[in-house]
Amino acid sequence: MSLRLSRSIVGAAEAEAVRRVIEEDGYLGMGNETRRFEEELAAWLGVEPWQVITANTGTAALTLAVDSLFAHSLVPHRAGALPKILVPSLTFVASFQAIVAAGCLPVACDVLPETGTIDLRDAEKRLDGDVVAIMPVHYASNPWHLDEVYDFARRKGLRVIEDAAHAFGCRHHGKKIGSFGDLVCFSFDGIKNITSGEGGCLVAFDRECAQRAADARLLSVEGDTRSRYAGTRTWTPDIKRLGWRFHLSNIMAAVGRVQLARLKPEFIPARRALAAQYAEALDGLPHLRLLQSDPEDFIVPHILPVRVLDGRKDAFKEALAARDIPTGVHYKPNHLHTFFAAPGALPLPVCERLFDELVTLPLHPGLSREDVATVCDAAREALA
Numbered sequence: 001m002s003l004r005l006s007r008s009i010v011g012a013a014e015a016e017a018v019r020r021v022i023e024e025d026g027y028l029g030m031g032n033e034t035r036r037f038e039e040e041l042a043a044w045l046g047v048e049p050w051q052v053i054t055a056n057t058g059t060a061a062l063t064l065a066v067d068s069l070f071a072h073s074l075v076p077h078r079a080g081a082l083p084k085i086l087v088p089s090l091t092f093v094a095s096f097q098a099i100v101a102a103g104c105l106p107v108a109c110d111v112l113p114e115t116g117t118i119d120l121r122d123a124e125k126r127l128d129g130d131v132v133a134i135m136p137v138h139y140a141s142n143p144w145h146l147d148e149v150y151d152f153a154r155r156k157g158l159r160v161i162e163d164a165a166h167a168f169g170c171r172h173h174g175k176k177i178g179s180f181g182d183l184v185c186f187s188f189d190g191i192k193n194i195t196s197g198e199g200g201c202l203v204a205f206d207r208e209c210a211q212r213a214a215d216a217r218l219l220s221v222e223g224d225t226r227s228r229y230a231g232t233r234t235w236t237p238d239i240k241r242l243g244w245r246f247h248l249s250n251i252m253a254a255v256g257r258v259q260l261a262r263l264k265p266e267f268i269p270a271r272r273a274l275a276a277q278y279a280e281a282l283d284g285l286p287h288l289r290l291l292q293s294d295p296e297d298f299i300v301p302h303i304l305p306v307r308v309l310d311g312r313k314d315a316f317k318e319a320l321a322a323r324d325i326p327t328g329v330h331y332k333p334n335h336l337h338t339f340f341a342a343p344g345a346l347p348l349p350v351c352e353r354l355f356d357e358l359v360t361l362p363l364h365p366g367l368s369r370e371d372v373a374t375v376c377d378a379a380r381e382a383l384a
């Protein structure tokens with residue numbers, strides 16, 4: 001098979017789990033498997049089951065997280081003004097769309113050139129009275145300076161929504177991402193560190209937000225999660241607010257449960273070993289720079305972006321493509337999209353420079369050491 005940028009690593013165990021749901025449970029929607037997936041995620045993270053709210057995509061989890069901020073007016077905001085959320089521009093468009101979907105305004109922030117993570121000094125310049133939260137993105141699975149983000153938020157009176165879509169399985173200074181904080185969102189889409197086909201979850205650290213999100217994923221039918229896990233429904237609810245069909249089905253949860261069990265023995269060591277091999281082979285090459293990380297952090301890399309300097313990015317990508325090596329772009333900065341452009345906003349020079357430099361190399365646990373050596377040889381030649 002040709003070398004792929006990323007892929008799902010699934011097989012007989014996932015197929016058997018789906019078979020079990022179809023042939024033994026007989027109910028494909030949200031039920032027992034979803035409940036068990038939430039319990040197992042909670043156990044893995046070391047949090048209580050009520051704190052984990054699965055959703056049918058990571059984007060849905062982010063939308064629920066933003067929406068949950070307004071549970072019981074936990075976050076006051078000015079009538080008539082859209083609440084604003086600080087977010088790095090260098091992220092998947094999902095972060096921005098989720099903010100808009102939940103009725104807020106994304107404020108694009110610049111990033112640090114060494115890591116691609118949010119630049120808090122830049123973020124501070126964009127603060128005004130309508131900003132209610134900050135959404136750091138663990139770019140390339142790097143929770144860089146997350147403690148500083150929480151300090152900043154505490155000082156400025158902001159809530160924190162971590163877009164941890166890349167960072168399932170990572171640790172910041174010894175603590176698992178999702179085991180502490182405010183609101184933490186993961187993605188289980190087809191190529192993330194674990195997949196449920198499509199899916200995601202929110203981890204909440206206060207009961208109001210957790211309850212609001214659990215209801216909002218089921219059209220804001222209050223308490224319907226409990227009913228479904230008991231095999232029934234809430235038949236005659238009174239709906240008090242906006243809600244969505246964002247719940248995770250038994251089929252997807254069954255796949256996710258198998259993947260969660262494979263994370264520690266298979267996926268974590270494989271991803272880390274391949275990334276270490278890349279780092280060793282590429283470090284110090286001319287015109288190329290690796291992203292930095294904190295040695296105190298434990299990173300399970302979802303993607304492998306590198307910076308190709310001195311205007312050589314396009315030639316580099318073409319040289320790899322000529323050898324059938326696919327490369328990716330993570331990401332087009334969101335302030336450059338028509339929908340999110342904010343005329344008059346402060347410039348975002350680092351995001352734009354990184355957009356001219358970043359090239360994502362193939363990374364997934366199905367790659368062999370030989371595959372990575374092939375990519376690194378091609379990279380070395382392309383830069384010579």
Ligand SMILES: *Cc1c(COP(=O)(O)O)cnc(C)c1O
Nearest residue numbers: 057058059092094165187188189
């Ligand atoms: C994948 C991803 C998401 C969204 O997750 P989906 O499950 O694809 O909806 C959000 N943010 C980032 C940074 C991502 O990479």
